[in-house]
Amino acid sequence: NAGVTQTPKFQVLKTGQSMTLQCAQDMNHEYMSWYRQDPGMGLRLIHYSVGAGITDQGEVPNGYNVSRSTTEDFPLRLLSAAPSQTSVYFCASSLSSGTGNGYTFGSGTRLTVV
């Protein structure tokens, strides 16, 4: 009963470096999403997926890529890190994208870009 697992928990990158934030869930959830959390701005949706092979952009997609090759995994790629991407990133999943379903969140990845 691991739920949603995110790795790494902390990461420091230099400007221009690339990296992948990992997210895996073991609940057979169809819907997965990535959010970033910034002080005073709540959580903003970056990308989401309604099932394997299907992804779409959220509110703040620029600078990030995603793919969904399996139901379990939904990695987030930073192509060329910028200081503006310093944030806490959360992965979340839900049984489906139905409005009444709650989301299960991972514990987050704190990313600092210097």
Added chain:
Amino acid sequence: GDSVTQMEGPVTLSEEAFLTINCTYTATGYPSLFWYVQYPGEGLQLLLKATKADDKGSNKGFEATYRKETTSFHLEKGSVQVSDSAVYFCALSDRAAGNKLTFGGGTRVLVKP
């Protein structure tokens, strides 16, 4: 587009005090409403939800009622504990917006012994 507005914090209370966090929303369709809680250093946890007008969600002594006429979903707890210190997020999921979850800015609550 959809939006959620909640009162800014921090809210500082003494143990056993009454807590209210206001939340209002704007949505294109007929949304489901949620309260999430984030304890220090952790991810968000679903606290309670309501999926239609006049529904009351409740959990761990917290309650919120879906008020369609005032587009509100205020969170209340009658007697808070130190362990309730956390950040609370109001959120909505709207079918007209592809069922994506839209969050308010969060309200930090600090309960002192």
